[in-house]
Amino acid sequence: MSGTTRAGSYRDVLMLPSALRTFVPALGGRLSYGLLPLSLLFTVQQSTGSFSTAGAAVAIFGLASLSMPYKARLVDRFSQRRVLPVLAVGCSAALLAIAWWTSNLVLVGAAGLLAPPLGPSMRSNWRLLTDGSTLKERAYALDAVSEECLFLGGPLIVGVLIGVVSAPVALSCSAGLMVVGTLAMVTSPVTRHTTAAPATRHPLGPLVIPGLRRILVVIMVTASGVSLAYLCVAGTAQRAGHPGAAGYVEAAIGLGSATGGLLWARRNHSRPWSTHLAGLIAVLAAGLLAASFAPNLVVLGVVMAVAGLAVAPLFVVSYLAADTVTPAHQRTEASTWINTANNLGSAAGSALAGLLIDRTTPTHGFQAGAALLALIALAVSRIRKPRDGG
Incomplete structure (x- = not known):
């Protein structure tokens, strides 16, 4: 099918x-x-x-x-x-x-x-x-x-x-x-609208749901890799003597993300969320790997714009997956945990990127980000469909 x-x-x-x-x-x-x-x-x-x-x-x-x-x-x-x-x-x-x-x-x-x-x-x-x-x-x-x-x-x-x-x-x-x-x-x-909540409620809310925790771990690791890439873009622009160009490359990523979101929504997708997330993260991993070989900032901007096509769809799939695994009375809270996981992962990625850029080169930072994303894509692809809801 x-x-x-x-x-x-x-x-x-x-x-x-x-x-x-x-x-x-x-x-x-x-x-x-x-x-x-x-x-x-x-x-x-x-x-x-x-x-x-x-x-x-x-x-x-x-x-x-x-x-x-x-x-x-x-x-x-x-x-x-x-x-x-x-x-x-x-x-x-x-x-x-x-x-x-x-x-x-x-x-x-x-x-x-x-x-x-x-x-x-x-x-x-x-x-x-x-x-x-x-x-x-x-x-x-x-x-x-x-x-x-x-x-x-x-x-x-x-x-x-x-x-x-x-x-x-x-x-x-x-x-x-x-x-x-x-x-x-x-x-x-x-x-x-309000949603009826159970009389007894765990302080951690939807975080007690294993399926949501899996999604949040995926988002945190992915955000770390993407954040690492953003700082490597800045490091590359700085070393090229054009620090302001980092803004243009980041804008290209945003444009790619918006385009990807528009294209993604042209179809209704029926495969499991794990399949979609694995594929989208793999696209990001490939983009970061290609970015490590970009000979100049123009090519880097084009490569990162193509990689950015996966960003907005990744969040769409994440929100849909969170809806799937959480009950109705916890879905707004679950949605905020997606954003929170993204922010925490981004902070961790920024810290890692600073160390890598100072001690090695932005090229190695892109490659480290690609490796991190490839590993999480592989792990997500191995999640079996029956566990998507749990």
């Missing part, structure tokens, strides 16, 4: 009842996260005169955001309409205080703890909106590609705002987008 069938169109997804009413404001709210890292970095740096303090602020926000799965648990239990506005208003208030009052690291931590889980919440909405149809995979792909575009465009918007006005204004825009987007999103009827 074929593993793919023709999928519905993106128009079919957007024409679902309440889809545009929910998705458009959600994108506005999520754009705030695309603006936030650079605007926070430069706001704190300009306020304190210290890049080390600014870097610490970004790191603290990131670490505090690891609370996202537990906020998603509250969303699952009490509904988006009751939880997200409180979080968004609190986070935005902290960001505005940082922008115009004091660059206090405690405030940065508070902003991170209150950051609303908008991405996982929108994926939860897609599950409801596509219920009874075959459009969920298409919707997830649209969501992943849109998010990729937001994180490509966000830094560009910040650059313009800092150049024309100031970093605090850019940070204020991030705060404003978060509040307006969240409040507009929760006016949608689907955001009233």
Whole structure:
């Protein structure tokens, strides 16, 4: 039996009842996260005169955001309409205080703890909106590609705002987008939804599910390899005497990812999630290996753009796999664990890449990343279909 069938169109997804009413404001709210890292970095740096303090602020926000799965648990239990506005208003208030009052690291931590889980919440909405149809995979792909575009465009918007006005204004825009987007999103009827949870609930939530733990390990290792590649791109550009070219190569990866997401969703895929993940990770491994032999930055950009075709589909498959192995009342939280695993893996990969680049060369870093991804692809391919759900 074929593993793919023709999928519905993106128009079919957007024409679902309440889809545009929910998705458009959600994108506005999520754009705030695309603006936030650079605007926070430069706001704190300009306020304190210290890049080390600014870097610490970004790191603290990131670490505090690891609370996202537990906020998603509250969303699952009490509904988006009751939880997200409180979080968004609190986070935005902290960001505005940082922008115009004091660059206090405690405030940065508070902003991170209150950051609303908008991405996982929108994926939860897609599950409801596509219920009874075959459009969920298409919707997830649209969501992943849109998010990729937001994180490509966000830094560009910040650059313009800092150049024309100031970093605090850019940070204020991030705060404003978060509040307006969240409040507009929760006016949608689907955001009233809650899921009945068992009377007794394990503190670790869906992490007790073996199938989800397997997916998270795969995502962490894969993210480590991809993050390693990003830093090797920067190292290669630096050694070539064109450090700014790293931004163009990374943009090429993002373009490849968005294209891959659009192409992936043209079909409905019926093979097990392990088969798809193994194939996509293998594409990334091959791309990193090819990158290690790239003779110049132009070729490196082309190679990494081709490898990037697998990135967005990999997240789509991961979200679908998490839905498959977790019960309905834990799916928003499970979705946030995918992102959390990705962030943790990226941090580990960045640390490893720094050591490799300092002690060897970016070429060896690409090859190490390729080897890591090849190993995890092989391990995933050996997961038997009956275990996919467990």
